[in-house]
Structure formats: C-alpha cells, structure tokens
Amino acid sequence: MWGQRDTARRNAVLAHPAGCPRRLLTTALLLSLLLDPAILLLREHQDLPALDQNASLHVTFDPKTMTLRWDCRENVTSGECLRTTHKENSPVKKGIKGKECRCTFQDHSLHGGVSFTVKVNIDQRWISETLVYSNPGVEGTAAQNFSCLIYNADFMNCTWAKGQAAPNDIQYFLYIRDSKKKIERECPRYLSDSGTHVGCHLQNISGLSFYSYFLVNGTSQKSGIQFFDSVLMLKEIERYNPPNNITVYCNESHCFIQWEKPRTRKTLSDREFQYQLDIQRQIVVSGDLGNKYNFPSPHPRATHILKMRTADARRAEWGTWSQPVQFGSEELESSLVHVYVLVVLGTLVCGLMLGCLFKRFLARHSLFPPIPRIKDKLNENQHVDHESLWEKFTHDAGKADREDVLTVEEVAQGPASG
Numbered sequence: 001m002w003g004q005r006d007t008a009r010r011n012a013v014l015a016h017p018a019g020c021p022r023r024l025l026t027t028a029l030l031l032s033l034l035l036d037p038a039i040l041l042l043r044e045h046q047d048l049p050a051l052d053q054n055a056s057l058h059v060t061f062d063p064k065t066m067t068l069r070w071d072c073r074e075n076v077t078s079g080e081c082l083r084t085t086h087k088e089n090s091p092v093k094k095g096i097k098g099k100e101c102r103c104t105f106q107d108h109s110l111h112g113g114v115s116f117t118v119k120v121n122i123d124q125r126w127i128s129e130t131l132v133y134s135n136p137g138v139e140g141t142a143a144q145n146f147s148c149l150i151y152n153a154d155f156m157n158c159t160w161a162k163g164q165a166a167p168n169d170i171q172y173f174l175y176i177r178d179s180k181k182k183i184e185r186e187c188p189r190y191l192s193d194s195g196t197h198v199g200c201h202l203q204n205i206s207g208l209s210f211y212s213y214f215l216v217n218g219t220s221q222k223s224g225i226q227f228f229d230s231v232l233m234l235k236e237i238e239r240y241n242p243p244n245n246i247t248v249y250c251n252e253s254h255c256f257i258q259w260e261k262p263r264t265r266k267t268l269s270d271r272e273f274q275y276q277l278d279i280q281r282q283i284v285v286s287g288d289l290g291n292k293y294n295f296p297s298p299h300p301r302a303t304h305i306l307k308m309r310t311a312d313a314r315r316a317e318w319g320t321w322s323q324p325v326q327f328g329s330e331e332l333e334s335s336l337v338h339v340y341v342l343v344v345l346g347t348l349v350c351g352l353m354l355g356c357l358f359k360r361f362l363a364r365h366s367l368f369p370p371i372p373r374i375k376d377k378l379n380e381n382q383h384v385d386h387e388s389l390w391e392k393f394t395h396d397a398g399k400a401d402r403e404d405v406l407t408v409e410e411v412a413q414g415p416a417s418g
Helices: 002-015 021-047 331-364 386-396
Strands: 060-062 067-069 076-085 092-095 102-104 114-122 125-133 144-151 155-161 171-178 184-186 190-193 196-202 211-219 228-233 244-250 254-260 273-278 282-286 292-296 304-312 325-327
Touching: 060 125, 144 211, 144 228, 244 304, 244 325, 254 304
Parallel strands: 171 196
Antiparallel strands: 060 067, 067 102, 076 092, 076 114, 114 125, 144 155, 155 196, 171 184, 171 211, 190 196, 211 228, 244 254, 254 292, 273 282, 273 304, 304 325
C-alpha cells in the first residue's frame, strides 16, 4: 500500500516539472502582491523632507501670565505641553489648540522649581524640548512662614518671616495677582520690623476672586534673594465674624435662641455655616437648622451667659466670640441673695447679743466684787453722802483689831444772858 502512494507521488512531480509556465506565473503574481506595498512605503519616506534633530523650539516661560511659548513651525499637526513641579513630581498636561505656539497654565507655586516640556508633531515626527524654571538666589534667603487672613469681610493681613540666610539689608515686597483677571498689584501698606517688611495690610480686597497668586521677592546689595510664591483660596483663609442679632426667648421649659448669619466677603447660603454656642457647655449647630436652637431650661432658672462664634461648614476654623448675651430669670438668684443677707445679719445680731450678755456676766462675777453699803439707820430717810461713807470705809479697812471708843461729853448749858 505504501509503495503505491510513493509511485503516485513521483508520477505527479514528473507531470509538473519545475519550469512549468503556470507555476512560474503564480510565483510572479505572489511576489508582485508582496513587494508593491513596500515599494510604495519606501517612496513615501523618500518624499518626506529631512528633519533637523538639533533644531530648537526656543521655549520661553512668562511667570506673570503662566504662559509657555515657542517658535512656530510649519506642518505641525498636533502637540502638548507638560508642567512638572520638582517637589510634587506630578505632571500636568495641556493640549495645543490648532496651530497655536503657546500653552497657558493655571497659577501654581514656582519657588520649588518647575520643568516645562513642549512636544510637537511635525511631518509625522515628534520633537520635544524641556525648559527648567529655577529659583535663582542664595538658598535660605526667601521669605518664610507666609500666611494670610481675611477678617471683617473686607480686610486682609499677610505676614511672613525673614529668611534664615537673608542678609541684614534685605527688603521684601509682596505682589498679589487675581488668578481670573490676571491683574497684579503691590501691597499698599507694609508692616515692618526694624525696617524690614514682614507683613502687609489691605483694607479693600473686593478686586480679588476665588483664587489669588501671592509673590514675595526680595532685594539686597550683598547677595541674590530667592522668591516665595503661593496660590491661596480666599474662602479658606477667611475668618467669619460672630452671628448678628442674637436674641433669646424663654418659656416655662425652654429658651429659644435665634440669630442671623454674619456678613462675609461673598454671599453664602445658610448651609455653608456652622455655629458654636457656649452656654453651660459648647454646642455645635449646623446652618441647616435655620439659625436657631432650643435650649432646655425649665423654670425657675438661673441667669445664663451666651456666647457664639462662626466657622465654615467644611472646616472648623472658628472666628472670634460674640459679646456675652445674658438670658434667664433672676428671681432665683435674687431670692438666694436675700437669704444670704438675712443669714449674715442674723449672725451679726446674735453675735452682738451674746457679746453683751457675756460682758454683763463677767461684770457680775468679777474677782473683786463690790462691798455692800452700810445702812445708816439714824438717817434712813435722809440723803447719804455715799462718797464720804466709801472713803471712810476704805480708810478704816484692814483695822480689824482696832476698837473704837465713843466718848460722850455732857456740856452744861449756862444761863441765858439778859
């Protein structure tokens, strides 16, 4: 059986020799189909212009507008910009619109160092260029501990400290730029310490929007000074005033406390506030409750002192306390005061009476009691000279052995003269 198959296979090969025109035609057709796309692709690459790999885009960056620019090239089909902060190492990507040769980023802190990269597609080839934006100057000379605070809805204070490596002749300057309108202004009123600017006071912040860019740079004749910058959300640095028109109404079982939300830099809804009440303990009340609170206080009640303050509903950054508000009945305290007064007066009266009685008792039981007087029977109904009797008694006192002899002389009365 296997021999018959081999014989048939040899006969088939002999029937179609290698030089058969049909086989050659088939092979040529297959080769033409495979080589045609390769030839077309080779011609396409030969038609592309040569691209200089050393060509520069001349990328530049403007920190005032946060705009990245480069030289425009022809045949640019697409591109993108990348911003990478050295400290965060989190790139931000922006696409290029049409044939624009610039990218504008949102305000961002730059003092830690930033790298910008531009990638463009020219004639189906990508080229890129990176620009490193550094913070020139001596390390440690920039302002530090920078912070800002908005209060009373219209005022803002910003403070900072002198850099640890800053020279003695350092002078700092603050610039504030609205992130939306891109309008920049310098601090109108500086706060100084030994001649060096360490703060700024603004009395009108109506021109600032939701975000603002703050830049503190410095000058010195001795060394280069690094800058410090920061982007702040104004809502996060605002401290709210206490509530307005705090009123308290009391009945037999409760005291109803009501107030109005304070004035803020921007108009906010009630739910964006939270309140803290200090009565006998601190109580936090959400703005969703309609700016009111029921305080259980059955009658009779002592006088309570109420204070309140306000914060943003998302952050417990409390403002200042309100002026104390007194509520409740004073009858209970008045009655207690009367009782205390009566107790004190009663104690004083009892003390005085006991003192008088004790003094009288001591006077009657003295160590040398008075000797009773001698009764004069002869002159019982006449006036007695008590002082004479006492002197006579004291003069004769102590003469117990002395015997008094009474001599009586009879004097004869002579005849009366005529």
